Amino acid sequence: MEIHFVILTLLGSIFVFAQSSLGSAQGRIQNGIEVDTLKRFPHYVTITAETPTGKNYCGGSIISDQWILTAAHCVSDKQFSVHFLLKSLSNVENSFSITLDQSSVTAYPTGFDNIALVKLPVILKFSDKLAPISYSAEDVEYTKPTNGFVVMPGFSLQESKVLTYGMFKLVSSRECRTNFYWFLDEYLQICTVGWNNNKQMPCEGNEGTGLIIGWPQEPRLIGIFSSPLRCGSDLPAIYVKLLEYEKWIDQTIGRWRTTSTPWPIITPMIPISTTPLPTPPTPPNWVTTDGRSTTTTTSPPKPPTPATEPPIPQPASTPPTPPPW
Missing domain, CATH: 2.40.10.10 (Trypsin-like serine proteases)
Structure with a gap:
């Protein structure tokens, strides 16, 4: 009703x-x-x-x-x-x-x-x-092989009726193109795969949701989920390149x-909390160093423990509990 x-x-x-x-x-x-x-x-x-x-x-x-x-x-x-x-x-x-x-x-x-x-x-x-x-992606280098930690909220497929979020990483246009060939527009689209969990992905029903980088300290939109796949697909997810x-x-x-x-x-129909938020966890990062003739990229580190970082989803019937805010 x-x-x-x-x-x-x-x-x-x-x-x-x-x-x-x-x-x-x-x-x-x-x-x-x-x-x-x-x-x-x-x-x-x-x-x-x-x-x-x-x-x-x-x-x-x-x-x-x-x-x-x-x-x-x-x-x-x-x-x-x-x-x-x-x-x-x-x-x-x-x-x-x-x-x-x-x-x-x-x-x-x-x-x-x-x-x-x-x-x-x-x-x-x-x-x-x-x-x-905010929405700004000027400093995001989309051509890097593994460029960054990103997240996106949404509701889970037949798992729960509560809001959830997924953790992903950007992949290079070259890697994405090996799956989609000429269907991918490198100028207007970007791709992600699961972060240490290939089964975690956005799929049909979550179109229009923003892809977020810099979360949780300085979150900003860099993409919009636009090309839904059936849940369970092994293909990368495609987004509108907001830049x-x-x-x-x-x-x-x-x-x-x-x-x-x-x-x-x-006005939102909820009581507004005046309690200040504690400092959120720090997202993972890694460093790319340039040699004289080649470029070497260190492997992205595994996300830290739940005490300092959002937990990494593991294959299980129930998603893990995120850290306290």
């Missing part, structure tokens, strides 16, 4: 829902690690749309108090809903959602690039569990800021 809250404005109606259940997600992060608090991924939103064959699930990222970044096909339906503060599909009493239509969507103008911006008809009031994430779209994002948001009319503020 859903309870509907309607906020009326002079310019139209905004539908804000408090729900009791969202059903079951089909797909999402395979073998994911359960998220113990929304403070880990306060930018994350779930996008749903009703279709003749059932409910479609996607992810998205808050990048400002009025804008969501996601995959274009996730918001191509006549109507769709954006869900905030969603940590469980079966218990969503502290979350809220906004139902939108195509007038709120700005897709990339080519029509085939799978990236879109959604303008909210409200101004979000941020907290430690609801906040934007090539940053100027378009800035221009789109900037244009609306100068022409739009202010809207009411939506």
Whole structure:
């Protein structure tokens, strides 16, 4: 059962829902690690749309108090809903959602690039569990053979109805191209594989979710999951390469800021904690050293113990418990 809250404005109606259940997600992060608090991924939103064959699930990222970044096909339906503060599909009493239509969507103008911006008809009031994430990938060297530790949130495939996250590593375009050949656009796409766990991967149902580097100290988006695979595939996952779209994002948001009319503020329907967060764990890193004629890359270290680093998922029926925030 859903309870509907309607906020009326002079310019139209905004539908804000408090729900009791969202059903079951089909797909999402395979073998994911359960998220113990929304403070880990306060930018994350779930996008749903009703279709003749059932409910479609996607992810998205808050990048400002009025804008969501996601995959274009996730918001191509006549109507769709954006869900905030969603940590469980079966218990969503502290979350809220906004139902939108195509007038709120700005897709990339080519029509085939799978990236879109959604303008909210409200101004979000941020907290430690609801906040934007930055997007910048200028210093990421995508051509390195094993370039970095990245994460992505989502719901697990038939494993749990709670929010989880997966840990991955970027792979070179050459390695990715050996699997996809000419289907991969090296200029506009990037790839990942599981971090020390090849069974951990994003799959169908998690499109539109942002790929994050620098987590948890300085998280920022560098990609958008756009090409879903069936869970269990051994192929790398493919993402939109956000670096090539940053100027378009800035221009789109900037244009609306100068022409739009202010809207009411939506406050998250949860008590805001005033307790400061402890220092988060440090993500793994490694060093590349250049010789006179060759380049040698040290093997990436295994992630540290759970005391200083998010735990590494192991093949098991239940994902391991992440460290306390």
